[in-house]
Structures are given as C-alpha cells and as structure tokens.
Amino acid sequence: MTNKETNDISYRDLYVSPDKIYPRQVNGHFARLRILTVLLLLGCYYVTPWLLWNGDQAVLFDLPARQFRYFGVTFWPQDFIYLTLLLIIAAVGLFLFTTIAGRLWCGYACPQTVWTETFLWIEEFVEGNRNKRIKMDKGPWNFNKLTRKSTKHFLWVSYALFTGYTFVGYFSPIRELGLNLLQFNLGPWEWFWVLFYSLATYGNAGWLREQVCLHMCPYARFQSSMFDKDTLIISYDDNRGESRGKRKKNSDYQLKGLGDCIDCNQCVHVCPTGIDIRDGLQYECIACAACIDVCDNVMEKMGYDKGLIKYTTEVEEKTLGNEKTLFFRPRTIIYTSIFLVVVVAFFYLISNRIPLDINVLRDRNNLYTESFSGEIENTYTVKILNMSQKKQTYVLRVEGFNTIKLEGESEFEIESGEILMLPVRIKIPGEQLTRRSNDIQFTIQASGEEAYKAASAAKFLGPKKK
Ligand code: SF4
Numbered sequence: 224m225t226n227k228e229t230n231d232i233s234y235r236d237l238y239v240s241p242d243k244i245y246p247r248q249v250n251g252h253f254a255r256l257r258i259l260t261v262l263l264l265l266g267c268y269y270v271t272p273w274l275l276w277n278g279d280q281a282v283l284f285d286l287p288a289r290q291f292r293y294f295g296v297t298f299w300p301q302d303f304i305y306l307t308l309l310l311i312i313a314a315v316g317l318f319l320f321t322t323i324a325g326r327l328w329c330g331y332a333c334p335q336t337v338w339t340e341t342f343l344w345i346e347e348f349v350e351g352n353r354n355k356r357i358k359m360d361k362g363p364w365n366f367n368k369l370t371r372k373s374t375k376h377f378l379w380v381s382y383a384l385f386t387g388y389t390f391v392g393y394f395s396p397i398r399e400l401g402l403n404l405l406q407f408n409l410g411p412w413e414w415f416w417v418l419f420y421s422l423a424t425y426g427n428a429g430w431l432r433e434q435v436c437l438h439m440c441p442y443a444r445f446q447s448s449m450f451d452k453d454t455l456i457i458s459y460d461d462n463r464g465e466s467r468g469k470r471k472k473n474s475d476y477q478l479k480g481l482g483d484c485i486d487c488n489q490c491v492h493v494c495p496t497g498i499d500i501r502d503g504l505q506y507e508c509i510a511c512a513a514c515i516d517v518c519d520n521v522m523e524k525m526g527y528d529k530g531l532i533k534y535t536t537e538v539e540e541k542t543l544g545n546e547k548t549l550f551f552r553p554r555t556i557i558y559t560s561i562f563l564v565v566v567v568a569f570f571y572l573i574s575n576r577i578p579l580d581i582n583v584l585r586d587r588n589n590l591y592t593e594s595f596s597g598e599i600e601n602t603y604t605v606k607i608l609n610m611s612q613k614k615q616t617y618v619l620r621v622e623g624f625n626t627i628k629l630e631g632e633s634e635f636e637i638e639s640g641e642i643l644m645l646p647v648r649i650k651i652p653g654e655q656l657t658r659r660s661n662d663i664q665f666t667i668q669a670s671g672e673e674a675y676k677a678a679s680a681a682k683f684l685g686p687k688k689k
Pocket residue numbers: 459464467483484485486487488489490491501517518521531532
C-alpha cells in the first residue's frame with residue numbers, strides 16, 4: 224500500500240457506525256415471561272430498601288459502621304468468608320446455568336436487559352410503535368417531535384434518578400436519604416453516587432442498549448467457552464424454513480420449492496441486537512426469544528406448525544431430534560458438585576455462626592513483671608465485639624494452667640454492635656512456668672446464650688529457665 228493510499232484511510236473509514244436498532248414489541252409466551260421477570264426483579268430492587276425489620280431498614284450496607292444488615296442479622300468485616308462463599312456460589316451457579324441454559328440470564332435477568340426493556344416501554348409509550356419511531360427520527364424537527372423527544376428524555380431521566388437514589392438507599396438509610404435529596408442536602412459522596420448511578424442507567428439503558436451486550440459485557444465474551452453441544456440455544460430450522468420466500472396464505476408453496484419461512488423479516492425487526500437468526504447462531508444473540516414469539520405468531524397466521532425458530536440444542540438440531548439432549552454430562556456434573564459443596568458449606572457455616580468476636584493483644588512494651596511472691600504477670604487488651612442484635616452480658620475467662628488468675632473486669636455488658644477494649648492482667652505462679660513462652664486461651668461466653676462462646680489463643684511470657 225502506498226503512503227498516499229494509507230493517508231487516504233481515515234479513522235472514519237475504519238469504524239462503521241452501527242445503524243440504530245428499533246426493536247418492535249412482540250406478544251407471546253416468552254414475551255410474557257420476560258415481562259413477568261422484569262417486573263419481579265425491578266419490584267425486588269425498588270422495594271427491598273424500604274422494608275423494615277424491628278424498626279430498622281432490613282437490608283443496609285452501612286459502610287461507615289462497617290456493617291451489613293440483612294433482616295435482623297448483622298454481618299461484619301469478620302464475616303468476609305460468607306461473602307466469599309456467596310461470590311463463589313454466584314460464579315459457579317452462573318457457569319452451571321450457562322452450560323445448561325445458554326444465555327437465558329442475558330435474555331431475561333441481566334440488569335442491562337431489564338432496564339433496557341423498561342426504557343423501551345417508555346419510548347414506545349411516548350413515541351409510538353417501531354414504524355412511528357423510525358418515521359419520526361427520519362423526519363424534520365417540529366413541535367410534535369420536540370415534545371415527544373423531550374417528554375421521553377424527561378421520563379428517562381426521572382426514572383434513572385429514582386434508580387440511582389434507590390441504589391444509594393442500599394448504603395445510606397433510604398428514608399433520610401429521600402428527605403435530604405428533596406431538600407438538596409446530600410453529602411458529596413451521596414450526590415456523586417446518586418448521579419453516577421443515574422447517569423449509568425440513563426446512558427446504558429437509554430442510549431447504549433445492545434452496544435453494552437455487543438462490546439462491553441465480558442460475560443458475552445467468555446460464555447461461549449461454557450457452551451457444548453447440549454447447551455440450550457435459539458435456532459432457526461433451515462431444513463424446514465428454506466428456501467425462504469414470499470407467498471400467499473393457503474398457496475401450495477412447496478410446489479414452488481419454498482420452505483416455511485415467508486421472509487417477512489419480523490424476526491429481525493423484534494431482535495434487540497438487530498441480528499438475523501436465520502444466519503445461524505451468533506454471539507450477539509442474547510436468547511431473549513423475541514424472534515421465537517414473533518415467528519410463532521407468523522406461523523399461526525399462515526396456518527403452519529409453530530417452532531420454525533425455537534429453543535433447542537446443537538445435538539438435537541444436527542441429528543434432527545434423533546439424539547436427545549443430555550443433562551448429566553461431565554461438565555454439568557463437575558459444576559453441580561462444586562456448586563452443591565459450596566452451598567452446603569455456606570449454610571453449615573451460617574447456621575453455626577456465632578455473633579461474637581474476641582481478639583487479644585499482648586502489651587508489647589512490657590514483657591512481664593515478677594512480684595515478691597514469685598507470681599509472673601502479663602498484661603493484655605482484650606477486644607470484644609458484640610455482633611448480635613441485642614445488649615449482652617459476657618463473662619471472660621482464661622485457661623491454660625492449674626493456677627491462673629485474671630485481674631480486672633471479668634463480667635461486663637456490651638451494647639449490640641459495640642466493641643469493648645478491656646485491659647486485663649494475668650498472673651501465674653512462677654514455678655508453673657517451664658518455658659519462656661507459654662500458651663494460654665481467653666474465652667468469652669454470653670450469659671444465658673449457651674452457643675455464644677468464642678475463644679482466642681495468646682502467649683504468656685515468663686523469665687528464661689536456666
Ligand atoms: S419471522 Fe419466521 S417467517 Fe418471518 S422471516 Fe423470520 S423466520 Fe421467516
């Protein structure tokens with residue numbers, strides 16, 4: 224290539240701007256299922272932070288207090304293991320689900336799909352159906368277009384702001400947050416996150432839409448590695464559909480060599496990512512099944528069998544249904560086993576969780592002191608955290624030697640969520656110490672709560688033995 228030719232290629236030539244996609248709304252079995260899923264998930268998202276439990280917000284990530292409150296149970300940074308296990312469950316669950324059901328998550332439950340769907344409902348409500356929207360966008364700016372566009376964006380922005388506010392309501396008490404927002408009295412971080420999340424919702428669901436799935440979503444990139452020939456996919460039956468072509472209803476199309484596809488392009492018009500499923504399985508397909516619904520409607524009108532586009536698997540598709548899809552295969556067995564092990568571990572640990580933490584810090588400035596009577600003394604700071612929901616009375620004990628004395632408070636009360644730093648002195652007769660460094664154990668027990676017991680090991684130092 225000459226220099227001149229190279230210079231002639233501008234960035235504009237290298238990047239082809241995608242045409243705007245105007246997905247048509249569709250009626251059908253899977254569309255109803257998606258609407259139901261969208262309403263259910265959004266209902267959970269918007270309602271959850273408003274729920275109360277014993278007068279407090281039931282679900283709250285209280286970051287300044289380093290607590291996560293969940294229906295009366297408070298989790299602390301010490302409970303990080305539960306979050307780790309939950310993340311492993313979510314990741315393995317997603318692998319398992321993808322291997323079995325393909326991209327059903329993308330088509331029905333992904334936040335991008337869910338919010339885009341509702342933004343499209345608003346768009347259709349304000350600007351009309353697909354044809355009207357295309358016509359309006361191609362037409363000149365006039366009063367009607369200006370009014371409809373500004374109404375749509377006003378509704379989108381309001382909805383996005385409410386979404387951003389709800390998101391921050393998971394981290395800051397939502398009722399106070401609402402009052403402060405109405406009075407424009409939020410803190411800088413609250414403003415930042417409300418506006419950031421609102422902008423992300425408005426931008427992703429209103430403008431970027433399918434571009435997020437096509438170019439930004441990492442899951443879309445690696446999910447194909449979890450697919451195998453038994454994974455659920457959306458497929459067009461080209462044995463039955465080809466040759467495609469227009470025809471009149473009730474005409475003897477088979478005589479003309481035509482298949483069942485009437486080439487109406489409805490499956491392309493409803494596709495939120497703008498692809499033609501008749502070209503085969505493509506990474507852009509999010510398995511939303513809109514093309515199945517619309518094609519089934521077309522088939523019904525034509526008097527043909529439904530299922531020209533359908534959920535199937537590669538194995539069924541290639542063998543024309545002679546071979547059946549396998550649910551239990553090495554991949555699913557491995558994922559299911561890991562999933563079950565982690566789920567059982569999670570529930571075992573959470574049901575045996577003790578809402579109490581003890582941490583013992585030895586006074587490093589003073590190794591030990593020896594009294595005239597021959598007793599060796601070490602000093603410690605015992606840090607006790609009451610992770611339960613109510614005030615507790617605790618008893619502190621120390622073990623490890625036949626004669627071991629704890630001097631200082633040994634019975635005390637701690638409010639729910641409070642930390643007590645307790646200085647204590649431990650004394651052991653010198654003749655019992657056979658080594659310089661000795662193991663002892665502090666135990667803490669809540670009065671009247673047999674199961675609320677925790678222990679922490681510590682070192683007790685004495686003089687060197689000759
Ligand atoms: S909707 Fe069905 S009949 Fe119409 S073009 Fe698509 S596959 Fe063919």
